[in-house]
Each structure stands twice: as C-alpha cells, then as structure tokens.
Amino acid sequence: MLDFWRESTTRRKRVLSIFAFLLLSIAVAIAGVLAPLSSEESQSLSKQLEQMQKDIRNMTILGSTGTIFANNFPICLVMFVPIAGPFFGFYVLHTT
Numbered sequence: 001m002l003d004f005w006r007e008s009t010t011r012r013k014r015v016l017s018i019f020a021f022l023l024l025s026i027a028v029a030i031a032g033v034l035a036p037l038s039s040e041e042s043q044s045l046s047k048q049l050e051q052m053q054k055d056i057r058n059m060t061i062l063g064s065t066g067t068i069f070a071n072n073f074p075i076c077l078v079m080f081v082p083i084a085g086p087f088f089g090f091y092v093l094h095t096t
Contacts, residue, residue, distance in 0.1 A: 025093060032094035 005013065037045070059067065079089040 025090070028090045028093050032096065035094075 008016070055067075075092055079085040079092075081088070
C-alpha cells in the first residue's frame with residue numbers, strides 16, 4: 001500500500017487526498033444528520049431559530065451578509081491551526 005503512495009505522482013496524491021477528505025466530510029455530515037437530539041436540545045434549537053428569523057427580518061441584505069461573515073470568519077481561522085484545525089472543522093461540520 002505504501003509503495004503505491006510512494007510511486008504516485010504529486011498530482012495523483014493531491015487528487016486522492018482531496019477525494020479522501022471529501023468522502024470523510026460527507027461521512028461526518030451524514031453522522032451529524034443522523035445523530036439523535038434530546039428534547040431539550042431540540043427546544044433550544046427551535047428558540048434559536050425563532051430568534052434568528054426575527055433578527056433576519058430586521059436586517060438589510062448587507063447587514064445579514066456581514067453577520068454571516070462575522071460568524072464564519074473566526075471558525076475559518078481556527079480551522080487553519082495545524083493538526084487541531086481539521087478536527088475542529090469536522091466537529092463544526094458534524095454539529096452544523
């Protein structure tokens with residue numbers, strides 16, 4: 001198995017790595033979708049969703065875009081941390 005990897009071109013290694021991470025990401029997302037929620041968690045999510053709907057109604061298009069960016073930017077920055085970043089990214093993917 002390692003001989004296959006060593007003999008592969010850098011382009012093939014890149015393509016295989018991207019494909020492996022794509023499959024892993026899909027598996028993590030499916031696991032997150034299939035994870036059961038307790039009644040307390042579902043009620044909390046429902047309240048958060050209602051609050052977000054109220055906030056979105058009160059925003060302009062530019063304001064909502066800025067809010068989304070402000071929420072996602074720190075998460076993206078943490079994912080750049082070596083070793084721990086991808087694990088955090090998979091956690092975010094699973095919980096989202």
